[in-house]
Amino acid sequence: MFGFCEKRAIALGAILFMSAIGTSYGQDVLTQDIEAEKSQLATHIQLHPEDYESTYRYVRVTTELRDYEAGIGALERLLMFNPKLTRARKELGFLYARLGAWEMAAQHLRAVKAAGDLDPVQMAQVDAQLPDIEKRTQTNRLNVRMHVGLRAQSNANYFPANNLFQVGGIGLASPNGKQGDVNSFQLIQAAHDYEFGNQRGDRLETRLTGYATQQFNLPQYSVALFAGTIGPRFFVPQTMFHSLSVRPYLTGAVSMLGSNNYLNTGGAGASVRAEFAPEIWLEPGAEWRSLWVDPGRGFFGVSPYATLSTLATGDAVTGYLSGSYRLLDGVRLDGRVAYSRANAGFAAQSSDQVDVQAMLRLEVDPPLPIIARRWTIAPYARFTNLTFDKANPLVNPFVARRDVAWTYGMMLDAPVTDIFGFAGNLEFARNDSNLQNFKMQNVSVSFGPTAKF
Amino acid sequence: MMTRISALALAAALVLSPLAAQAEKVGNVGAVNVSAHGTPPGGAKRALSVGLGVEKRERVETTADGSAQIVFNDTSTMTVGRNSSVVIDDFVYRGGGGAQGVSVAKGVLRFVGGGVSHSSGANLKTPTASIGVRGGAVLVRVGGPCGTLVVHQYGVAEVSGAGGGSETLNRAGFGVCVTESGVSEPFRVPPETIAALIAQLESQAGQSGGARRKPTNQEANLGLGNDRPPYVDPPPGLDALIPVWAGNALVQSQANSQNQPSPPATEERHSEHYHYYYNGYGPTGGYGYYD
Structure with missing residues (x-):
């Protein structure tokens, strides 16, 4: 009933679902215990407000339970006892930030910086986050992330496994083969929000991405990509x-x-974003794009082999569902499911594609206390099923191409200062096409510095 | 003799029981700066002190130097700023819900919600406004040209004017003015106004909120641990991979056509450049390699 790849897709879905359920069940049991402790502590410190040890414990427990308001009340009480209790004020500022009360958060954290009596580890945490919090209070804000580095690939020319091809339905083995290569890359992602000033928070969102690679041995595969979206977001x-x-x-x-x-x-698109709670959101959407592939070559006549490229001039319609769920304080599951229909001038290049992406972001403590931001280790997987409408006679006149591709990887984001850090990626990609020409495997490793501001 | 004493005790208990029922403790004083007083219903004005029980319908008043934090039985807190006067109109908490009402005659108040506001909602009243707080936190100032200033912090605050009109606040840092003529449009409250409100609620230099011993930063460092706060802006996720995947797609698309060998002429089939194999799909049929 199901092919091997479908079974693997189902297995991946089942693993992600079961891990989410398992995490959720374990969390429920843990939550019951912590709830009981919170209740006991609340009663105790209500009667004994000067039991500071219990109050601190109460703040930690309520934070863990995401009952930030309870922690805020306790910390504000401590600050009435001692307005110079800078450490409590720092925690208070970050609790307000968790609630999205950015102005309150910024005011408390600025007071912490002005007091200047926190140890370097605590102060580094304030320095790392205060600029981001202050940005949230502004109506015109820009966030930029840059990542440069080196990337090595085992199969930079995407050559078929075993060097096997079909040409007009006849099989042959090429004397050429896959070529590994290294490239230098630059990635820049910018997000600009301009708020219209109303309470709903309506704003104009602009997202720009630039990505460039310079291959050391295969310069014909060096890439430069500039992409962007712009549109207002209206809150309902x-x-x-x-x-x-x-x-x-x-x-x-x-x-x-x-x-x-x-x-x-x-092209153009539209999406609807629903946040069910601060921990979970879903964003379904639809998008139409017109595509122009290799337009410059048209002047000199298009090579017939261009019809073998996956991308083709035409248009594409995509329906998608993105989502994110924070399972625990430092664990978030992101996902995206999309279906695309691409219509090309040549039917053998028209296709249907299903794309499923999932990533588990695990925030971990870095090795040194002075590093203020958590590091992120993110295993991820991607599954795509690409089915073309008709066979391409250049490859096989009787078999339409069908690619089932898997990508597995692990991403590391390791901020070191409030601006600079490092990021790396290890990825294995495999395309199990029904035509030898397109079966391939590729392992890539990348690493390099990052900057955000 | 014993029987007569028991009867008197019973009678006294019966007489006093309505008073006992009236003295319904709804919370405790968490912190207090002198001078702040409470006046329970039917009782005499008393100085507030840390840990003291607070009753339903008790009036809490502060002077120019006074402030107090009341901790309710549902963990909600109400901080009463300087020169303020509030009355705890109602408080019922049954675990899953209840009722909570506070009237503010003058001054500044910070309400941070708890069990009641998260379920059935709490209600704050001023001379010109009624504020329904659902699962949230607000700052309220009564007095001045703004009438009642309501600054939203979290959750939802439904503000109705005594003179008509209503607005729902659901974004932190936004607020409304409520005068006798109605409720203003929500506006972003200037940071300096928020700072001034906070200053009205905090202890001044030399004050200790009634604590016999002040908490210290050293204790706080030990008690609060070293957990790093979560990201304000989330760390890179799938969005950081998409440009890389897009670049891969471009290269793969081009490579698919560039890798494709030209169809060799028949006489070259046995050349040393290519090795042919049968396949399961093509017209040659079969399966297996041959030179």
Whole structure:
């Protein structure tokens, strides 16, 4: 009934689902114990407000239970006892930040910086987060993340496994083979929000991405990609969700491959984002794009082999569902499911694609206390099923291409200061196509410094 | 003799029981700076002190130097700032819900919700406004040209004017003014106004909130641990991989066509450049390699 790949997809889904259920069940049991402790502590410190040890414990327990208001009340009491209790004020500022009360958070954390009597470890935590908190109080804010480094690939030319091809339905083995290569890369992602000033928080969101690689041995596969979206986000007044917003947007991209313009896209889309709680949100959406592939080559006549490329001039419609769920304080599950229909001029390049992505982000303590931000280790997986409408006679006139691709990886984000850090990635990709020409495997490793501001 | 004493005790208990029922403790004083007083219903004005029980319908008043924090039985807290006067109108907490009402005649108040506000909601009243707080926290100032200033901190605050009109606040840092003529449009409250409100609620230099011994930073460091706060802006996730995957897709798309060998002429089939094999799909059929 199901093929091997479908079974693996189901198995992956089952593993993610069971791990979420298992984590949730374990958390429920733990939560019951902590709830009981919280209740006991609440009663005790209400009668004995000067039992500071119990009050601190209460703050930690309520924070763990995400009952931030209870912790705020306790910390404000401590500050009435001692307005110079800077450590309590720091915690208070971060609790307000967890609630999204950015101005209150910023005021308390600025007071902490002004007091200047915290130890370097605690002060580094304030220095690392205060700029981000202050940005949230502004109506015009820009966040930029940069990542540069080196990336090594075992199969940079995406050559078929075993060097096997079909040509017009006849099999042959090429004397060429896969080529490993190293590239230097630069990634920059910028997010700009301009708020319209109303209480709903309506804003104009602009997202820009630039990505470039310089291959050391295969310069024809060096990439330059610039993509962006722009559109307003309107929040819908309602009581069913924690937050509900709609975002129509325009999207576009320009890319270079080697020294040639390769793919240009332009289109529009719309999405609806529903936050059921601060811990969980879903965003379904739909998007239409027009694609122009390899437009410069048209002047010199398109090579017939261009019809073998996965991407083709035409248009694509995508429906998607993105989501994120914070299972625990430092554990978040992100996912995206998308279906795309691409219509090309040549039917053998028209396709249907299902794309499933999942990532588990685990925030861990870095090795040194002075490093203020948590590190993130994120295992991830991606599954795509790409089915073309018709067979391409250049490969096999009787078999339409069908790719089932798997990608597994592990991403590391290791901030060191409030601005600089390191990031790395280890990834294995495998395409199990039904045509030998497109079966391939590739292992890639990347590492390099990051900066955010 | 013993029987007569028991009867008197019983009679006294019966007479006093309504008073006992009236003295319904709804919380305790968490912190207090002199001078702050409480006036229980039917009772005399008394100085508030740390840990003292607070009753339903008790009036809490502070002077120019006074402030107090009341901790309710549902863990909600109410901090009464300087020169303020509030009355605890109602408080019932049954674990899963209840009722909570506070009237503010003048001054500044910070309400941070607990069990009641998270279930059935708490209600704050001022001379010009009624504020329903659902699972949240608000700052309230009564007096001045703004009438009643309500600053939202968290959750939802439904503000109704005594003179008509209503607004729902659901974004931190936004607030409304409520005068006799109605409720203003929500606006972003200037940071300096928020700072001034906080200053009205905090202890001044030399004050200790009634604590016999002040808490210290050293104790706080030990008690609060070294857990790092979570990210304000989330760390990179799938969004950081998408450009890399897009770049891969471009290369793979081009490589698919560039890797494809040209169809060799028939006489070259046995050349040393390519090795042919039968396949399961093509017209040659079969399966297996041959040179």
